[in-house]
Amino acid sequence: MGYFRDEIEAMAGYAPGEQPQDGEFIKLNTNENPYPASPAVAEAIEEALCRGLQKYPDAMGQPFRRRAAEVFGLEPDWILCGNGSDDILTIVTRALVGEGRLLRVPYPSYVLYQTLAEIQGARSEEVPFRADWSLSEAFAEATAGLRLVFLPNPNSPSGTVVAPEEVLALAERLPCPLLVDEAYVDFAETNCLGLVARSEKIMVARSLSKSYALAGLRFGFVVAQPQVIEQLAKVKDSYNCDALSIAGAAAAIGDRAWLAANRAKVIATRRRLTEGMRRLGFACVDSQANFTWNTHSEQPVRPLYEGLKRHRILVRYMGYPGWGDGLRISVGTDAQIDACLERLGAMV
Numbered sequence: 001m002g003y004f005r006d007e008i009e010a011m012a013g014y015a016p017g018e019q020p021q022d023g024e025f026i027k028l029n030t031n032e033n034p035y036p037a038s039p040a041v042a043e044a045i046e047e048a049l050c051r052g053l054q055k056y057p058d059a060m061g062q063p064f065r066r067r068a069a070e071v072f073g074l075e076p077d078w079i080l081c082g083n084g085s086d087d088i089l090t091i092v093t094r095a096l097v098g099e100g101r102l103l104r105v106p107y108p109s110y111v112l113y114q115t116l117a118e119i120q121g122a123r124s125e126e127v128p129f130r131a132d133w134s135l136s137e138a139f140a141e142a143t144a145g146l147r148l149v150f151l152p153n154p155n156s157p158s159g160t161v162v163a164p165e166e167v168l169a170l171a172e173r174l175p176c177p178l179l180v181d182e183a184y185v186d187f188a189e190t191n192c193l194g195l196v197a198r199s200e201k202i203m204v205a206r207s208l209s210k211s212y213a214l215a216g217l218r219f220g221f222v223v224a225q226p227q228v229i230e231q232l233a234k235v236k237d238s239y240n241c242d243a244l245s246i247a248g249a250a251a252a253i254g255d256r257a258w259l260a261a262n263r264a265k266v267i268a269t270r271r272r273l274t275e276g277m278r279r280l281g282f283a284c285v286d287s288q289a290n291f292t293w294n295t296h297s298e299q300p301v302r303p304l305y306e307g308l309k310r311h312r313i314l315v316r317y318m319g320y321p322g323w324g325d326g327l328r329i330s331v332g333t334d335a336q337i338d339a340c341l342e343r344l345g346a347m348v
């Protein structure tokens, strides 16, 4: 067209996972939680609705910050709220990575990261994981122009984790900030939240979409030292979170018993999925997230994705140039996973 910035016209744009709205699918493609959120969420949203929506919300999402600060043993000024953690990733990229600068991400990982660099007119560097999904030396190199490094931890699509000590050592070697994207961390055995107090360079992003079963609400947050939060806040939309999502998210983060029970159910079904996929001959990586990554040495997997879809079961087919392809399957209910395994069993 010629009207838009060159980098916008040149880019393909991020393609989110399929989101059929008709409810007829067993949906195992975008790592949503199969169970409803804590009942406290609906109560808090109803209360907020009764108070009325004619006024702007608190610009910093103060009710959420206060509740989350209590839960994590922090001060509220260590937290910045976002309209989903994608909003946090956008804010951080906009604040740190200028035109022509460099963003580093591991490969394969969350595809949105590169899109964020493209929007900035920045470069992105994909550093391949080793075959065992550990980080290579190159990931810590101080390359010229490097302004930000993203580390999804647990990673998608593998569900694998880099240990906190290793993350701290990485941050110490890097010449720039490191954002640890912990969208899936509530299903993992470790997390990096405690590292934030030890290094100004470490930011930890969290999502309420997965472990709190609130993908439709759109709420995420980042934890960083207050002087970092102050800079990031300059870049966000003035009212990036609405009154209903702030109220719902504050209630969700406060219900620790719901989180623990949900986590236990998801982890039990993850084991069922992992064992089932291995029985069917897939290489299924041990996951610390609410999905598993499955490859097959003898059979192309794309037709399996298509065959499942014909039977109204949606999983995510992912092909990574230079790396290979596989099926990323979200942990649903036991019944959903059994249905998926049964269908796959009829095809492999």
Ligand SMILES: Cc1ncc(COP(=O)(O)O)c(C=O)c1O
Pocket: 030, 031, 083, 084, 085, 086, 087, 110, 152, 155, 156, 181, 183, 206, 207, 208, 209, 215, 219, 220
């Ligand atoms: C690694 C990773 N980070 C962040 C997100 C974004 O989550 P949300 O914007 O729903 O909080 C996703 C969603 O799929 C993800 O896989």
